[in-house]
Amino acid sequence: MSLPRTWQRFLNETGELSRFTGRFFSQGFKPRYEISELLRQCYIIGYKSLPLVGLTGFIMGLVLTMQLRPSLISYGAESQLPAMVSIAVVREIGPVITALIFAGKIGSSIGAELGSMRVTEQIDAMEVSGTNPFKFLVVTRVLAATLMLPVLVLLSDAISLYGSYLGVNIKGVTSLDLFFKQVFDALSFDDFIPAFIKTYFFGFAVGIVGCFKGFNSKKGTEGVGRSANSAVVVSSVLIFILDLLAVQITDLFGLN
Amino acid sequence: MAKKTINNVKLGIFALVGLLVMIFSLYMIGKDTNMFGSNYTLRVRFDNVHGLTSGNNIRYAGIQVGTVKKVKILNDTLIEVSMLIDTKMKNYIHMSDIVSMSTDGLMGNRILNIAPAKDGSPLAQDGDLLVTKKSTSTDDMLETLDKTNRNIKDVSEELKMTFLRINSSSALWKLLSDETLPNNLRASAVSIRHAAVNADKMVADIHEIINDVKAGKGSLGAILTDTTIAYNLNEAVVRIQQVGDHADELAKQLTRIAETIKQDVNTGKGPAHAILKDSSIVINLNNSLSNIEKGTASFNQVMEALKHNFLLRGYFRKLEKKQKEEQQKAGY
Numbered sequence: 001m002s003l004p005r006t007w008q009r010f011l012n013e014t015g016e017l018s019r020f021t022g023r024f025f026s027q028g029f030k031p032r033y034e035i036s037e038l039l040r041q042c043y044i045i046g047y048k049s050l051p052l053v054g055l056t057g058f059i060m061g062l063v064l065t066m067q068l069r070p071s072l073i074s075y076g077a078e079s080q081l082p083a084m085v086s087i088a089v090v091r092e093i094g095p096v097i098t099a100l101i102f103a104g105k106i107g108s109s110i111g112a113e114l115g116s117m118r119v120t121e122q123i124d125a126m127e128v129s130g131t132n133p134f135k136f137l138v139v140t141r142v143l144a145a146t147l148m149l150p151v152l153v154l155l156s157d158a159i160s161l162y163g164s165y166l167g168v169n170i171k172g173v174t175s176l177d178l179f180f181k182q183v184f185d186a187l188s189f190d191d192f193i194p195a196f197i198k199t200y201f202f203g204f205a206v207g208i209v210g211c212f213k214g215f216n217s218k219k220g221t222e223g224v225g226r227s228a229n230s231a232v233v234v235s236s237v238l239i240f241i242l243d244l245l246a247v248q249i250t251d252l253f254g255l256n
Numbered sequence: 257m258a259k260k261t262i263n264n265v266k267l268g269i270f271a272l273v274g275l276l277v278m279i280f281s282l283y284m285i286g287k288d289t290n291m292f293g294s295n296y297t298l299r300v301r302f303d304n305v306h307g308l309t310s311g312n313n314i315r316y317a318g319i320q321v322g323t324v325k326k327v328k329i330l331n332d333t334l335i336e337v338s339m340l341i342d343t344k345m346k347n348y349i350h351m352s353d354i355v356s357m358s359t360d361g362l363m364g365n366r367i368l369n370i371a372p373a374k375d376g377s378p379l380a381q382d383g384d385l386l387v388t389k390k391s392t393s394t395d396d397m398l399e400t401l402d403k404t405n406r407n408i409k410d411v412s413e414e415l416k417m418t419f420l421r422i423n424s425s426s427a428l429w430k431l432l433s434d435e436t437l438p439n440n441l442r443a444s445a446v447s448i449r450h451a452a453v454n455a456d457k458m459v460a461d462i463h464e465i466i467n468d469v470k471a472g473k474g475s476l477g478a479i480l481t482d483t484t485i486a487y488n489l490n491e492a493v494v495r496i497q498q499v500g501d502h503a504d505e506l507a508k509q510l511t512r513i514a515e516t517i518k519q520d521v522n523t524g525k526g527p528a529h530a531i532l533k534d535s536s537i538v539i540n541l542n543n544s545l546s547n548i549e550k551g552t553a554s555f556n557q558v559m560e561a562l563k564h565n566f567l568l569r570g571y572f573r574k575l576e577k578k579q580k581e582e583q584q585k586a587g588y
Contacts, residue, residue, distance in 0.1 A: 040260070043267040050270065151274030158277050184284040188311065192285055196278070 020212045027132070028139040038140045045106050045141070046148030053152045054159045056101050060093055061085065061160030065167030078172065082179050083186030085164040090187060091195050094157040096243055099202035102149055103235040107210040110141050111231030114214025115224035123215070138215060142207035149203030150196060190255045198246040202239050209235040294343045295322060296382040300355045300368070301336050306393065308357065308366040314339050316353075316370040321345045324368065339368065349386075352377040356389040 003011075065085050072078050114137060117123050126133040165179045213231035217223045287293075302308075305327055314322040322341040330336050341349065352373040360367045370386070380386060422428060431437065563572050 036260075039264055039267060042271075043263045047263075047267050047270045151271055154274045154277045154281070157281075180284075184281075184287070187281075187285045189282075189285055192281060 016216065017209070017212050020215070021208055023134065024139060024142055024208060027134055028143065032135075034136050034140050037136060038143055041140045041144035042148055045144045046151060049102060049105055049148070049152060050155065052105060053098050053101055053156050056097060057094065057156035057160040058163040060097055061089060061163030062167040064088060064093060064160075065164040066170065069167075069171065079182075081168055081172075082164065082174070082182040085167075086161060086183035086186050087191055089160045089164065090157055091191050092243075094160055095153050095195050095199045095202065096239065098153045098156040099149060099199065099206065099239045100236055102145075102152065102203070103206045103239060104232055106145055107206045107231040107235040108228045110145075110207065110210030111214040111217075112224055112228040114138075114141075114211055115217030115227040116221075118215060118217045119220055119224055134215075138211040141211055142204065145207030145210070146200055146203040149206065150199040153196070153199045190250075194246060194250040194255055198242065201242050201246070205238040205242060206235045209238060295340045296343055296346065297325065298339045298341055298349070298380055299336055299383065299385045300339065300388055301330070301334050301385065302357065302388055303333050303335070303390075304393075305335050305337065306357060306366060308337065308368070312366050312368065313360065314341065314368045314370065316345060316349060317372055318369075321349075321370070337368070346379065346381075348372075349380045350375075350377045351380050351384060351386070353380070353386055354389045355386050 065081060068084055068088075069078065069081060072081055072084065114123075117137070123133045123137070126136065161180070161183055165174070165176060168174050168179060210231040213227040213234070217227040219226075308324060308327060310324050310326055312324040313320055314324065322339055322345070325338040325340045328336045328338070349370060350373055352375055354371045354373060356369050356371065358367055358369055359365070371389075562568050
């Protein structure tokens with residue numbers, strides 16, 4: 001092997017992650033299903049993340065509106081502010097910012113939780129006791145993350161646009177009715193559908209990377225911190241890579 | 257276990273709200289593209305669509321009524337646009353309504369405007385082809401503007417020339433600075449007014465006369481209205497005709513006479529012939545005339561002699577005196 005050690009490690013990990021993903025698909029959709037655990041994870045991953053995601057979404061909408069206003073005023077197109085913000089939020093800001101926050105909160109928690117379980121040998125104990133730890137721990141979490149992120153993004157978009165409405169009203173005056181009329185006039189399915197679909201991939205990436213890092217955690221308590229950290233970093237990077245892919249694919253289908 | 261149920265309920269609410277937001281968004285986005293309402297298709301043909309694409313808005317008298325469904329090329333000069341129109345508009349859009357293309361705002365999307373024709377043509381049905389009006393593109397506008405500018409340039413140059421001429425014309429300035437002119441004009445105006453008043457009076461008089469004539473007053477009225485005059489006139493005309501006939505006869509007789517005279521003259525009978533044709537008579541006449549001349553001369557001599565005679569001198573003097581008096585009277 002003439003490749004540098006870092007490259008070797010990177011490729012090795014990519015391979016491991018791919019195998020881990022393959023294992024998820026091969027085992028995840030076979031009985032027996034851990035429905036109640038899945039619901040519990042959905043509650044923790046989805047519902048518990050809403051305040052954080054909502055807050056960031058609200059601030060994003062408000063700030064984006066106030067930041068865009070001066071340049072739109074210079075074009076004399078201040079009335080286009082709702083249209084502009086809505087397209088920005090629905091197409092890009094909403095999914096990506098929410099996914100990053102989600103990665104920060106959920107990716108790290110999954111990584112740390114599974115990592116500590118691995119380090120304290122609970123996963124091994126589970127295997128001995130006859131429960132499939134992969135199904136019980138990994139599949140439920142990944143599915144929960146995949147299913148919950150789109151919902152969070154939808155709610156975040158809505159809260160964002162409400163924040164934007166308040167942002168418009170700080171310096172101008174518009175009614176909520178007119179604001180949302182303008183928003184939905186500006187939006188089309190081409191804006192909404194691809195952005196919605198890519199959130200599933202974001203959620204899946206966050207879940208699978210968090211689980212992978214936690215499940216393969218090593219070297220004691222130090223490894224737990226490292227797996228939590230790297231889960232966030234890798235899933236964040238993956239979100240951007242997926243976003244890049246998504247925009248290419250939508251462009252390929254002529255939906256842009 | 258109770259906590260788990262509560263958590264599940266919370267999760268359910270969370271997911272439901274997300275779902276509702278999604279459905280609401282999809283509905284709101286789809287509402288304008290006529291995906292959920294019932295609609296019908298109308299077609300329209302342009303030679304240039306200026307970037308119109310499917311999904312662009314269609315307005316009827318300014319109201320959003322549908323979207324462009326498809327833009328299809330029929331041939332190199334004709335592009336057909338299918339329009340999805342809300343079924344509610346079926347009672348308003350007529351066959352002869354005019355479709356034109358414009359822009360939403362200054363830099364916005366292309367939109368189609370359906371302008372009501374208001375001529376009572378039948379309502380448009382599904383698949384009907386509406387008429388179009390060629391929209392003015394910016395290029396056309398600029399072209400026209402260019403032409404207008406050139407014309408304005410020419411006109412302004414000519415105006416400049418005209419003004420230069422006016423400025424250099426001394427006659428005009430004299431006319432303008434002449435102070436008697438307004439007075440004259442005023443006087444003329446007064447005269448014109450008088451004339452107008454007179455004309456007015458005259459017209460009134462004429463009117464009155466015409467009224468009188470109509471009423472049968474006066475001779476003209478009598479002529480125009482009295483039927484007996486017409487009868488008399490008719491008789492007079494008949495008589496004139498009779499007179500004419502007589503004159504004709506007379507003329508015939510005269511020609512006959514003239515002819516006999518002519519014959520006489522030519523054949524050498526009668527005094528006319530003697531006068532006109534016989535040369536000896538002319539000589540005799542001449543001789544007679546010279547004799548008469550001589551006779552009168554001797555008579556004058558005799559008269560002079562008589563004037564000087566003592567017996568008649570007094571009478572002639574009296575005559576002269578009377579003549580002089582008459583002349584003096586005439587002189588004063």
